[in-house]
Amino acid sequence: MSKYTEDDLREELKSKEYEYGFYTDIESETFPVGLSEEIVVAISRKKEEPQWMTDWRLEAFRIWKEMEEPEWANVNYEKPDFQAISYYSAPNSKPKYESLDEVDPELLATFEKLGISLDEQKKLSGVAMDVVVDSVSVATTFKKTLAEKGIIFCSISEAIQEHPELVRKYLGTIVPQKDNFYAALNSAVFSDGSFCYIPKGVRCPMELSTYFRINQAGTGQFERTLVIADESSYVSYLEGCTAPSRDENQLHAAVVELIALDNAEIKYSTVQNWYPGNAEGKGGVFNFVTKRGLCEDNAKISWTQVETGSAVTWKYPSCVLKGDNSVGEFYSIAVTNNYQQADTGTKMIHLGKNTKSTIISKGISAGKSQNSYRGLVQVNSRAENARNFSQCDSLLMGNECGAHTFPYIETKNKSAQIEHEATTSKIGEDQIFYCNQRGIDTEKAIALIVNGFSKEVLNKLPMEFAVEAQKLLEISLEGSVG
Amino acid sequence: MDLKEKLVSSFLAFENRVDLDSEVHDIRSQAIKNFETSGFPTKKDEAWKYTSLKGVLKHDYSVFPKHADAIDYKDVKEYFIHDIESYKIVFVDGKYSSHLSKTTHDGIDVCLMSAALTKTKYKILIDNYFNKIAEKDSITSLNTAFASEGAFIHIPKGKIVEKPIQILHFSTGKESATMLQPRNLIVVDENSHVQIIERHQSLTGNPVLTNSVTEIFTNKRAIVDYYKIQNDRQEASLIDNTFISQKDQSICSVHTFSFGGKLTRNNLNFYQKGERIDSILKGVTIIGGKQHVDHNTLVHHIEPNCESHQDYKGIFDQSATGVFNGKVVVNKEAQKTNAFQANNNILVSDKATINTKPQLEIFADDVKCSHGCTIGQIDESALFYMRSRGIPEKEARALLMYAFSNNVLESVKIPQIKNRINTLIAEKLDVNIGFDL
Numbered sequence: 001m002s003k004y005t006e007d008d009l010r011e012e013l014k015s016k017e018y019e020y021g022f023y024t025d026i027e028s029e030t031f032p033v034g035l036s037e038e039i040v041v042a043i044s045r046k047k048e049e050p051q052w053m054t055d056w057r058l059e060a061f062r063i064w065k066e067m068e069e070p071e072w073a074n075v076n077y078e079k080p081d082f083q084a085i086s087y088y089s090a091p092n093s094k095p096k097y098e099s100l101d102e103v104d105p106e107l108l109a110t111f112e113k114l115g116i117s118l119d120e121q122k123k124l125s126g127v128a129m130d131v132v133v134d135s136v137s138v139a140t141t142f143k144k145t146l147a148e149k150g151i152i153f154c155s156i157s158e159a160i161q162e163h164p165e166l167v168r169k170y171l172g173t174i175v176p177q178k179d180n181f182y183a184a185l186n187s188a189v190f191s192d193g194s195f196c197y198i199p200k201g202v203r204c205p206m207e208l209s210t211y212f213r214i215n216q217a218g219t220g221q222f223e224r225t226l227v228i229a230d231e232s233s234y235v236s237y238l239e240g241c242t243a244p245s246r247d248e249n250q251l252h253a254a255v256v257e258l259i260a261l262d263n264a265e266i267k268y269s270t271v272q273n274w275y276p277g278n279a280e281g282k283g284g285v286f287n288f289v290t291k292r293g294l295c296e297d298n299a300k301i302s303w304t305q306v307e308t309g310s311a312v313t314w315k316y317p318s319c320v321l322k323g324d325n326s327v328g329e330f331y332s333i334a335v336t337n338n339y340q341q342a343d344t345g346t347k348m349i350h351l352g353k354n355t356k357s358t359i360i361s362k363g364i365s366a367g368k369s370q371n372s373y374r375g376l377v378q379v380n381s382r383a384e385n386a387r388n389f390s391q392c393d394s395l396l397m398g399n400e401c402g403a404h405t406f407p408y409i410e411t412k413n414k415s416a417q418i419e420h421e422a423t424t425s426k427i428g429e430d431q432i433f434y435c436n437q438r439g440i441d442t443e444k445a446i447a448l449i450v451n452g453f454s455k456e457v458l459n460k461l462p463m464e465f466a467v468e469a470q471k472l473l474e475i476s477l478e479g480s481v482g
Numbered sequence: 483m484d485l486k487e488k489l490v491s492s493f494l495a496f497e498n499r500v501d502l503d504s505e506v507h508d509i510r511s512q513a514i515k516n517f518e519t520s521g522f523p524t525k526k527d528e529a530w531k532y533t534s535l536k537g538v539l540k541h542d543y544s545v546f547p548k549h550a551d552a553i554d555y556k557d558v559k560e561y562f563i564h565d566i567e568s569y570k571i572v573f574v575d576g577k578y579s580s581h582l583s584k585t586t587h588d589g590i591d592v593c594l595m596s597a598a599l600t601k602t603k604y605k606i607l608i609d610n611y612f613n614k615i616a617e618k619d620s621i622t623s624l625n626t627a628f629a630s631e632g633a634f635i636h637i638p639k640g641k642i643v644e645k646p647i648q649i650l651h652f653s654t655g656k657e658s659a660t661m662l663q664p665r666n667l668i669v670v671d672e673n674s675h676v677q678i679i680e681r682h683q684s685l686t687g688n689p690v691l692t693n694s695v696t697e698i699f700t701n702k703r704a705i706v707d708y709y710k711i712q713n714d715r716q717e718a719s720l721i722d723n724t725f726i727s728q729k730d731q732s733i734c735s736v737h738t739f740s741f742g743g744k745l746t747r748n749n750l751n752f753y754q755k756g757e758r759i760d761s762i763l764k765g766v767t768i769i770g771g772k773q774h775v776d777h778n779t780l781v782h783h784i785e786p787n788c789e790s791h792q793d794y795k796g797i798f799d800q801s802a803t804g805v806f807n808g809k810v811v812v813n814k815e816a817q818k819t820n821a822f823q824a825n826n827n828i829l830v831s832d833k834a835t836i837n838t839k840p841q842l843e844i845f846a847d848d849v850k851c852s853h854g855c856t857i858g859q860i861d862e863s864a865l866f867y868m869r870s871r872g873i874p875e876k877e878a879r880a881l882l883m884y885a886f887s888n889n890v891l892e893s894v895k896i897p898q899i900k901n902r903i904n905t906l907i908a909e910k911l912d913v914n915i916g917f918d919l
Contacts, residue, residue, distance in 0.1 A: 072528070381832065396847035399814045405842040410532075411857050414829035418857040420840070426847040 034083045037061060040188050043087060047157045047191075050164060060177035060187030067181045074372040074404055075341040077312045080251045080286060087189045087222070145205070152197040153208055156224050159195035166197055170228055174257040174292045174320070182253040183290040186222045190255070193223035198233040198264070207462050209238040225256040229264035229299075236267040238465060250275075250285045252310075258293030258301055262323065265300040266293065269461055270317075271469055273309035276476075281339025281368070284311025291315065297323035297352070304460045306469040307334040307342060308476040316374065318347035321355035321383075328357040331457040333469070335476045336369030336401070345375035345406075350383040350416070359390040362454050365401035366477055372404040377420070381412040392422040395453055397446075397477075447474045485539050485661075486521050490514065492545050493627060500630055506599060509613050513626035520620035529619075532805040532837040533776045538719045538745050541689045543661035545628075550575040550654045553685070555582060561683045562648060566898045568679075569647045571633045575654055576662045578631065582650075592647055595632040595665055607636060611669055611699055615725040615753060622723050622749075625695040629665035632694075637674040637704075646677040646896060651694075653718075655686030666696040668706070675705040677896060684718040689744075695723045700732040702756070707735050709899055713742040713906055716771065723749040730756030737894060738765040739903055740775045741910050751780040754788045754816075761790040764890040766903075768883075768910045770799035770831075779808045783816040792823040795887045798834035806838040808853070814845040823853035828860065828886065880913040 031039060040061045044054040069079060146153050152163060159167050177187040198204055229235050252274065260266045268291075277284025287310035293301035303317040319328030330346040348357035357377065365371040371394065379386045394403035405422045427449050435445030450473055451458070458466050493514045497507070522539060523530040553574060562570070569592045572582035578594055585592045591604075598604040599612075613629075616622050633649045653660050670676055684690045700706050712720060720743055726734055740746050752761045767775045781790040796804045806825045827836045840853040860882050868878035884907055894900045908915060 394842075394844070396844065396849075399817065399845070399847050401847070402814075402843065402845040404844065405840075405853070407840060407855070409838045409855060409857065410835070411827075411829060411837075412833075412835045414832050414834060414859065416829070416857055417859070418855070420853075420855040422840070422842060422853050424842060424844045424849060424851040426849075 031086050033086045035061075035085070035087060035189065039087055043189055043191060047160070049157070049160055052168065053160055056172070056177070057188050060184050061189075063178045064181070064184035064188055067178075067184055069181050073314050073343040074370065074374070074406070075312050075314060075343050077286065077341070082185070085251060087191070149202050149205065150199040151202060151204055152195065154195055156190070156193040156195045156226060159226070163195070163197070166228065167195070167226065170257070170259055171226060172257075174259065174294050175255050175290050180290060182288045183255050186224060186253050186255045186290070190222045190224040193225045193254070194227075195225075196227045196235065196237065198229045198235045200230045201232045202230075203233065204235040207236045207238050209240070221250070221252045221254070223254040225254065227257070227266060227268070228259045229261060229266050231261045232263040234265045236269070236462060238269045238271075238462060240271045240273075240465070240468070252285050252287045252289070254289045256289070256291040256317075258291075260293065260295050260299035260301050260326075262297045262299060264296075265302075267302045268293070268304070268317070269465055270303075270305040270307075271465055271472065272305065272307045272313070273472055275311075276309045276338065276340050277311040279338050281311070284340070285309065286311060287313045287315060289315040291317035292320065293318070293328070294320045295323055295326035295328060298325045299323055300327040300329070302329040302331070302460070303346065304331045304457065305333070305344075306457070306461070306465075306472065307332070307344060308472045310342075311340060313340075313342040313344055315344045316346055318349070319357065320349045320351065321357065322351045324352040325354045326352055327355070330357075330359045330361070331460045332361045333364070333454045333457045333473070334362070334371055334373075335364045335473060336366070336371045337476055338367040338369060340367075340369040342370070343372040343374055345373045347376040348378070348388060350377075350379045350386040350388070353382070353384040354386075355383055356387045357389075359388070359392070360456050361390075361392045362457055363392070363394040363403055364397070364450060364453070364473075364477070365394070365403050366397040368400045370402045370404070372406060373422075374406040376408040376410070377418060379411045379413050379416040379418070383413050384415050386413060386416045386418075388416075388418045388420075390420040393453070394422070394424040395450070396424065396426050446477065450477060485543060486517075488543075489545060489624065490518050496546070496628060505609070506612070506629075510627050510629065513618075513623040516618055516623035517620050517627060523620060529778060529807070532803075532807070533745070533747055533774065535745075538691055541659040541691070543659045543689075543691055544657040545661050547575040547653075547657050547660045547662075549577060550656050552579070552581065553652065553654065558582070558652060558683075558685070561650060561652075561681060563646075563679060563896075563898050563902055566896070567645045569645055570650065571647070572650045572652070573631065573664065574652045575656065575660060576631055576651075576664065579652075590638065590641055590643060591634065591636040593634050595634045595667060596630055598634040598667065599630065604634075607669060611697065612667060614697070615699075615727045615751075616695055616697055616723070617725065617751070621693060621721055622695055625663045625665055625693050625723065628663045629695070632664040632666040633668070634666070635668045635676070635678070637670045637676050639671045640673045642674065643676045646679055649678065649680045651682045651692065653684040653690045653692075655684060655688035655690070657688070659689045660691075662690065662692045662694075664692070664694045666694070668696065668698045670698070670700050670704040670706055672702045672704060677707045677709075679709045679711065679899065681711045682714055682718070682720055684715050687715060687717050690714075690718045691721075692719070693721045693723075696725070698724065698726045698734070700726065700728045700734050702729045702731060704729075704732045706733075707895055708737070709894070709896075710736065710738045710748070711902070711906075712738065712740045712746055715742065716744055716773075718743050719745040721747045721749070725751045725753070726761075727753045727755055728759045728761065731758045732756070733760045733762070735762035735764070735893065737890065738777070739906070740765065740767040740777075741769065741906055743773065743775075745774045745776075747776045747778065749778045751782070752790065753782045754784050754790075757785050757787045759785075759788040761788075762893070763790070763792040763794075764893060765794040766887040766890050766907075767794070767796040767798075767804060768887070768907060769797075769802040769804070770910075772801050774803045774805075776805035777807065778805075781810050781821065783810070783812045783819045783821060786815065786817045786819070788816065789820045790822070792825075793890055794825045795890055796825075796827040796836065797830060797883055797886070798827065798836060799830040801831070801833040803834070804836045804838075806836075806840070806855075808839075809841040809843065810851060810853070812844045812846050812849055812851060817846050817848045819846065819849040819851065821849070821851040825853075825855045826886070827857045828883065829857065877913050877915055880908070880911040880915065883911060
């Protein structure tokens with residue numbers, strides 16, 4: 001038998017298809033392609049929404065029609081044809097289930113392939129999950145445990161039905177319909193998403209988690225997430241994504257709104273692994289997401305994200321530090337390989353006194369990818385003693401990729417203290433040599449070094465996620481060593 | 483009639499007046515077309531996001547100022563670095579002033595752009611260098627369209643120019659509002675060394691808008707030290723566009739001292755077209771009132787093994803606004819690049835604003851690039867330490883601020899310039915102490 005050489009390995013890695021690239025044949029109910037007022041109304045009717053919601057969607061649609069697609073980001077892609085997308089797709093098996101046994105077995109098998117066994121999660125980690133497959137939430141676990149504490153954790157369509165007063169009060173207050181092109185589109189056509197309300201003084205006993213998947217061919221995914229942490233409450237929210245292999249580009253335009261009232265704390269963690277396209281840059285998901293949080297007095301919002309997937313990522317989880325003594329944090333790892341492009345970062349808007357923000361961003365680019373950090377730190381004139389620390393580090397692998405930093409710092413108050421630093425470097429040959437010398441092969445050595453490089457951010461992730469994220473980093477960078 | 487229309491319509495008259503060969507004529511016609519299509523930049527342009535020209539453009543500027551009366555050396559002596567032997571190229575309202583100047587053709591050419599553009603012996607230099615690296619953006623194009631006068635400096639191979647060269651632009655305010663567009667070309671050949679000092683100064687309180695373009699070519703192993711002293715009156719605005727092309731092993735440093743003017747915009751662009759090049763960009767900005775200073779820098783690393791160092795310090799009082807927009811681009815061929823960028827700022831008053839955007843765009847993997855940016859205050863404990871030793875608060879603050887900007891001053895090679903800057907800083911901070919401690 002011929003020896004298995006390094007070339008074979010490289011060949012194998014190159015041809016290795018997206019592991020999670022499979023397609024579940026669930027009978028879906030899909031709307032005709034295209035977008036018009038009728039479609040918006042139809043989505044609203046389909047979900048049996050009250051009139052105010054339909055009006056809200058229509059208003060967003062009218063605003064969207066007037067808007068132009070933004071072009072300022074440092075990414076190149078073929079613009080999606082918004083009239084060629086189907087805006088609603090829901091798995092057909094209704095009604096909702098009380099227990100997991102009732103869920104379509106094929107669907108469960110899909111999750112098993114992803115390594116997310118609901119049962120396991122339920123039993124071992126105590127994670128309650130609101131599973132979204134193609135826009136409609138099909139399984140909600142641990143709902144009862146949460147209900148005892150007064151915590152509402154359900155799909156947003158359910159929340160519109162059952163808690164209209166909360167949704168109406170907060171929906172669109174942080175990300176208004178006219179905020180940007182994709183937020184307007186999302187506001188008009190969002191099909192589902194998650195809603196979470198933590199009552200006063202309650203500490204959510206478990207990590208809340210949602211897994212998103214894009215399943216049906218040619219459907220866009222427009223989630224809307226609304227998390228409200230009432231005074232002195234605490235919640236940690238996880239969001240993870242994988243998507244099956246598709247050749248045409250798929251669009252993902254989500255909106256996430258977080259509201260942390262006085263003394264509340266929200267921790268929002270994301271692992272994003274949408275299909276990044278194949279090695280030639282064909283296919284892949286467009287990920288254009290608007291995420292923003294509002295902090296009242298003494299509140300804290302912490303964003304943690306691990307971005308390894310998507311052909312094009314365009315995402316800036318932001319914090320509006322409105323209340324005095326509020327804190328905003330942003331920890332991010334963005335990995336791009338092959339032809340992926342990522343333009344991501346954060347905005348920290350300091351409005352209140354003694355507000356603090358921390359930004360740690362780690363970008364890793366390999367192959368022919370482009371990775372940008374774009375951030376804004378704004379200190380308004382009334383924000384006495386604002387404090388910001390930003391650090392953006394980039395790691396480059398090979399000379400065909402690019403790393404870019406665009407930090408904007410705007411200060412209008414003399415008592416502000418702001419530090420920003422950025423570095424760009426590659427993995428040192430001496431570091432690799434050191435590992436090789438001790439019997440660690442180059443591929444493993446790189447994984448090790450990348451893990452070390454990203455550690456500051458990985459440490460911020462909840463336990464289960466950290467393990468998964470580490471694996472993702474390794475998978476994303478496979479074959480990037482030349 | 484707004485300024486843009488006025489400029490475009492006066493272009494024809496201008497073209498008829500100057501008698502020039504067809505090549506420069508083509509460059510000019512193309513340039514005015516560029517300007518006509520894009521117009522003056524607005525806040526919607528990313529590069530002008532934090533700087534609005536609105537307040538500056540509202541005056542009815544005279545585009546071709548009338549010939550000014552001669553001015554006496556004793557009236558303007560203070561604006562020269564006069565305690566040093568130097569060559570001088572002086573312009574008054576855009577016209578060359580021979581009695582204030584001291585030019586030469588002895589081994590080196592320190593003379594005028596108008597001569598270089600018309601005399602055949604300079605044709606080859608003009609063909610090779612004129613408008614070769616200046617960008618084609620609207621502001622630079624506007625200058626190119628009206629390019630006719632300014633400084634022309636050519637240092638041939640292997641010359642070390644002992645005396646520095648001072649370029650001064652005075653405006654007399656004879657007209658109610660004046661617009662000046664000097665165009666400078668500096669060519670430094672292999673192994674040569676030159677030091678240049680540039681200053682724009684208005685002599686009265688009438689508004690002046692200067693849109694200056696300077697192209698500098700440093701050939702192999704050449705060394706160029708350039709100092710820009712900006713301490714103009716409150717009504718004067720300056721858009722200073724500098725483009726520098728460097729060849730192998732050359733070293734070019736530009737120090738910008740911005741203390742005055744209503745609006746100052748410095749577009750400083752370095753293109754490294756060779757290996758083992760060093761580019762140095764330094765600046766001190768100390769402003770107050772309603773002044774606005776915008777540093778917009780670009781260092782483009784094109785070839786391997788080069789370095790760049792940027793260090794900008796800013797102190798902003800009252801309602802002053804500061805902008806720093808530094809960009810470093812590293813091409814994928816430019817391996818082993820070392821690029822550093824630092825921008826430190828102090829806000830003294832609650833109404834002062836600083837907007838900074840240090841950018842890195844990197845396409846090569848084996849590089850060391852870093853940038854740092856801070857905004858902070860004077861260390862209270864350091865202040866207390868000095869006060870407890872009998873130094874009054876105001877002086878103590880001034881000393882701390884001086885120390886803050888000292889990094890930049892240390893690399894100034896001509897002691898007379900350093901002294902001058904020290905005096906200006908003391909004046910600006912309103913203290914009566916010498917900093918030559």
